Amino acid sequence: MKSVAVAGASGYAGGELLRLLLGHPELEVGAVCAASQAGALLGTVHPHLVPLADRRLEPTDPAVLARHDVVVLALPHGASAEVAAHLPDDVVVVDCGADFRLEDPTAWEAFYDTPHAGTWAYGLPELPLEAGSARGRDGLVGARRIAVPGCYPTATTLALAPGHAAGLLEPEDVVIVAASGTSGAGKGLKPHLLGAEVMGAMSPYGVGGVHRHTPEIEQNLSRVAGAAVTVSFTPTLAPMSRGILATCTARAVASATAEEVRDAWESCYAGEDFVHLLPPGQWPRTSDVVGSNQVHVQVALDERTRRVVAVAAIDNLTKGTAGAAVQSINLALGLPESTGLPTVGVAP
Amino acid sequence: MKSVAVAGASGYAGGELLRLLLGHPELEVGAVCAASQAGALLGTVHPHLVPLADRRLEPTDPAVLARHDVVVLALPHGASAEVAAHLPDDVVVVDCGADFRLEDPTAWEAFYDTPHAGTWAYGLPELPLEAGSARGRDGLVGARRIAVPGCYPTATTLALAPGHAAGLLEPEDVVIVAASGTSGAGKGLKPHLLGAEVMGAMSPYGVGGVHRHTPEIEQNLSRVAGAAVTVSFTPTLAPMSRGILATCTARAVASATAEEVRDAWESCYAGEDFVHLLPPGQWPRTSDVVGSNQVHVQVALDERTRRVVAVAAIDNLTKGTAGAAVQSINLALGLPESTGLPTVGVAP
Amino acid sequence: MKSVAVAGASGYAGGELLRLLLGHPELEVGAVCAASQAGALLGTVHPHLVPLADRRLEPTDPAVLARHDVVVLALPHGASAEVAAHLPDDVVVVDCGADFRLEDPTAWEAFYDTPHAGTWAYGLPELPLEAGSARGRDGLVGARRIAVPGCYPTATTLALAPGHAAGLLEPEDVVIVAASGTSGAGKGLKPHLLGAEVMGAMSPYGVGGVHRHTPEIEQNLSRVAGAAVTVSFTPTLAPMSRGILATCTARAVASATAEEVRDAWESCYAGEDFVHLLPPGQWPRTSDVVGSNQVHVQVALDERTRRVVAVAAIDNLTKGTAGAAVQSINLALGLPESTGLPTVGVAP
Amino acid sequence: MKSVAVAGASGYAGGELLRLLLGHPELEVGAVCAASQAGALLGTVHPHLVPLADRRLEPTDPAVLARHDVVVLALPHGASAEVAAHLPDDVVVVDCGADFRLEDPTAWEAFYDTPHAGTWAYGLPELPLEAGSARGRDGLVGARRIAVPGCYPTATTLALAPGHAAGLLEPEDVVIVAASGTSGAGKGLKPHLLGAEVMGAMSPYGVGGVHRHTPEIEQNLSRVAGAAVTVSFTPTLAPMSRGILATCTARAVASATAEEVRDAWESCYAGEDFVHLLPPGQWPRTSDVVGSNQVHVQVALDERTRRVVAVAAIDNLTKGTAGAAVQSINLALGLPESTGLPTVGVAP
Secondary structure, eight states: OEEEEEESTTSHHHHHHHHHHHTOSSEEEEEEEESTTTTOBHHHHOTTOGGGTTOBOEEOOHHHHTTSSEEEEOOOTTSHHHHHHTSOTTSEEEEOSSTTTOSOHHHHHHHHOSOOOOOOEESOTTSOOOTTOTTSHHHHTTOSEEEOOOHHHHHHHHHHHHHHHTTOBOSSOEEEEEEEOGGGGOSOOOGGGBHHHHTTOOEEOSTTTTSTTHHHHHHHHHHHHTSOOOEEEEEEEOSSSSOEEEEEEEEBOTTOOHHHHHHHHHHHHTTOSSEEEOOTTOOOOGGGGTTSOOEEEEEEEETTTTEEEEEEEEOTTIIIIIHHHHHHHHHHTTOOTTTTOOOSOOOO | OEEEEEESTTSHHHHHHHHHHHTOSSEEEEEEEESTTTTOBHHHHOTTOGGGTTOBOEEOOHHHHTTSSEEEEOOOTTSHHHHHHTSOTTSEEEEOSSTTTOSOHHHHHHHHOSOOOOOOEESOTTSOOOTTOTTSHHHHTTOSEEEOOOHHHHHHHHHHHHHHHTTOBOSSOEEEEEEEOGGGGOSOOOGGGBHHHHTTOOEEOSTTTTSTTHHHHHHHHHHHHTSOOOEEEEEEEOSSSSOEEEEEEEEBOTTOOHHHHHHHHHHHHTTOSSEEEOOTTOOOOGGGGTTSOOEEEEEEEETTTTEEEEEEEEOTTIIIIIHHHHHHHHHHHTOOTTTTOOOSOOOO | OEEEEEESTTSHHHHHHHHHHHTOSSEEEEEEEESTTTTOBHHHHOTTOGGGTTOBOEEOOHHHHTTSSEEEEOOOTTSHHHHHHTSOTTSEEEEOSSTTTOSOHHHHHHHHOSOOOOOOEESOTTSOOOTTOTTSHHHHTTOSEEEOOOHHHHHHHHHHHHHHHTTOBOSSOEEEEEEEOGGGGOSOOOGGGBHHHHTTOOEEOSTTTTOTTHHHHHHHHHHHHTSOOOEEEEEEEOSSSSOEEEEEEEEBOTTOOHHHHHHHHHHHHTTOSSEEEOOTTOOOOGGGGTTSOOEEEEEEEETTTTEEEEEEEEOTTIIIIIHHHHHHHHHHHTOOTTTTOOOSOOOO | OEEEEEESTTSHHHHHHHHHHHTOSSEEEEEEEESTTTTOBHHHHOTTOGGGTTOBOEEOOHHHHTTSSEEEEOOOTTSHHHHHHTSOTTSEEEEOSSTTTOSOHHHHHHHHOSOOOOOOEESOTTSOOOTTOTTSHHHHTTOSEEEOOOHHHHHHHHHHHHHHHTTOBOSSOEEEEEEEOGGGGOSOOOGGGBHHHHTTOOEEOSTTTTSTTHHHHHHHHHHHHTSOOOEEEEEEEOSSSSOEEEEEEEEBOTTOOHHHHHHHHHHHHTTOSSEEEOOTTOOOOGGGGTTSOOEEEEEEEETTTTEEEEEEEEOTTIIIIIHHHHHHHHHHHTOOTTTTOOOSOOOO
């Protein structure tokens, strides 16, 4: 058993990570650390984690974290670099924040307005890159520093990547509208996240290309396409706790046929444990992936407009965050990639 | 007081129409008719309509309907034409179905697969057409046959129309993703509409340009633009009872500036009672328009991608159906357009 | 037109009051005051109140409030007395808080732990007391100081009062379990009220008789019964924005029959505009009263256990707070009691 | 590996059972049978069960079922007896329906109006009966015919049983109000279960002691108490997919103290894997047990009314049905009772 410490254990990502660790046969829960909630019982903070109910959250002390085989950082953006600097090189450090996702310092600074901390191996093994690419699955095997993708980038990248990889999509003018459950906004106390505000309400935010996940989506699709992909991305808040539904459209190249489109998606994901391309005509639904590490994907070519419409559903906390972390840890430690990860959602 | 008969009074659109009629100072509820529910008490079918609790639904008899000043048809697609054929010319007939919305028989037949019934005055007075246009507000004044727009076309058309009217948007390659509450799917018993299926779930349907509202959206925007507008339209089902959030994007023409965009939307809706352009930076939320005839609109220019993103929120049953019907009836009868229509939502 | 000032206009009760005032033919919105939100635009705080979007919230200044015909206080518990002390005797002052609801200082101090501020006329005109009672409708006519009932006391009192008034229920051992939408907990930022916590979740709170509405429920029922009624009251939080469903049971006296029970409820509410006793067998549903001032009530006698089960549904913000305030203002000002109040819910 | 056939696999209980079997190390999915849905792909009926997506539902043929080690019947009430009659004695047959739960034919006939089929071992191992009791855990070890408890009886029995077992509660006049997610009503197409009807709505049903789970609750508590317990039971429908919150009150005997109450609950559940008595002051929440086999319980003595208030939260599909089935199968087959059962909920 390898021991995993969690910094930021009081938040939603931290709680989901603990949930997955409790079901993992090769990983065990080590130190559980928090900031303002240090001292609180996990049974109060995460009542669903019954086996950990009597554990107390500790302050986030790098010396404590450093004693573990794996450290997962589920911290606010910008906080990971300093903690990571105190951790030994041979500890597997997995950052659920954005700090080490982007390769381009200019893009980082434009969207985050702080100095770029660096770039780590990218925890999206399904990214269809050529064998040996440091940004893909091969870059995760044995890695000791891993950046977990953002939840929107995971859903949108996996929706569209097969088409970009196969040269079936124009790189310019991708349009994405995605709906997220409110756990994606975290546990911070903001008026618009109150239950009474959220229930019965759909609303967009970060409109006009300003959402910070935009450059990460473009980075992923550009890598896959081998050309600069530009994305109009509009996230929306939906009245549900978990889940992302990403509706992604891109212009098909002139020669593309519906059969080629289907084939590209099928062949791209044929060997993947966690991407489920639905049968033709059946579209993803967020509730079907709740609690699972699955991505449900469907694609169609709209012949009238010559746009390919690709839709992906994920659980933002599982495949969108904590599941991707565990999947990456599995690869880093040489375990089978799917070890301990749920492939079945809790529905209805 | 003018008397209004409702055919299809047992459904959601019919119920909403009755709700609005109960608050209207110049209209009164006449015959309330249904098909399979004929004989049932309204108190059982629509328990929220307390003042009508003891009224019984009657069978749909054109001879009964014909005795009213106004007849509203809230029937399944394809059923209106036959009923309408039995109604006198001087009765105001308002169809909440799709039968008389489209002008192009070819488009009708491609999407509905039945003969085209005809084209009536179009119940979207805010459509920015030149004065005197038969398809706009002027076509409704004194009209005796009116087609109420579809709910998605109302939201999407009003989101984008100012830009197309002002020549700020390219007509090709409009991309729309809209989320609807499940009342938009009606009261028919379908497994995917069960509460347990719907709560916690976002899912698309009618993907790939096959949704029947597509030609209506294109018809509206093309009229406004004076050129053929093509639309990639993806509707999604959201876990809420009421509301549509339409996220609409179109490529800006090369010369368009953010200021011109803002100005176009402001001037287009300056005199409208039911379109509320939010202050810059505030985005629409469906819960704010529940039960009201308002459209909340916001727009931004994404400079990176040169796409205009326009978002509209409506209540699909009010402005999306029954409110538009009453607004049209007001115009048809020579009443002030906003008579009896709520402008304030029930929130939170 | 009489002018109504609102203190605490930024909260849910304040917003609902403004919504009702906008639809009232004899009352107009005066000063809108807030504490920490003073200076904010109403369009930002309550986007659904379109006609007031450009109004700014003012600081809560008694001198400003005093210039109005009516002042409604929607303040945290304990804050009303001081403001009220600065208001002229001839201004109608309506307190939506708890400060002036209880008659018994001992009960007040036991549950609120502060000195008792006093007792005002009680804004529940449907309370079945003998004619002329100062605690009932007659006490509200012409009143200048009015305490609006709590939301749970309104629902539970109206569910059970006919039985206690008719002597059909034992006073001891009433058991009430009520479910409330989360707007009932107000707009304060508390972790358990976040959308992600609330959706999909039912949970009790204030269990064991400690909820502050308990003595108010007992006060009401004891008045009606003419004997000390004791209540076990358990409130629960339900995943909806608005609504209270109160399930109330009391032991039937030995002689009581099902017919007597039905008769007692029917005769008690025969003349009430805002209490709708449903036909036998049809039970209340919170969604049917959303946005309306109605109470939907049903009752049955469980012959096996000899308990009467009475259920009431209200909208906690309308009949539960702001609607009761307007209803009381109508009586205080000599207007017809139902003036400007919605009797139809917004459903589905 | 033992093979488990499921009859009624297309419903919610059947789907949940398949989900649990997919995670069970000693059980494997055998025949999956349905009635009207026979022939359909599981991927269409239960899209969340990805590993079974390509399996087709078979017709319900007793000869097929009989070839398995275990047969689970998730059929409509009244259908199990006939199927069970065709199954060999040494097959473990587990009925998720009500047919074999009640011991008293008179109670059965009063509530179900059909002949009593018989009484099987009762799948609620936590029922605090004396060692060796055929109705408790010992009756399940090695059993070949097992009746899974109803979802409400599970939650309510486990909430109150420790008090009745310890003689701290009066047997008469227990009052229970419980809220259930809509999956508890099954997948049948009924108008009041449509999403648009359910969201935002709380409503009671089966009021007045007529709900069929009433005699089962009384049977359980009477066994534990050693005296006839009478229960006023009111179920309500809540706007969530899964979960039951049972708020149960009973009069404390005169001598009972708060400490004795706490002690009774603690000692009763000290050794149970699936009952989690929360720390004093923390109350159960349905969302914390979603997808898990846990029962979260809390209890308090209301000194004013001398009522004990006990609250339990379960997932109606897991501990309330399919989890109890698997727990019982484990005991029947001699496996550790908790094998393959989740103890951690999926929250938020």
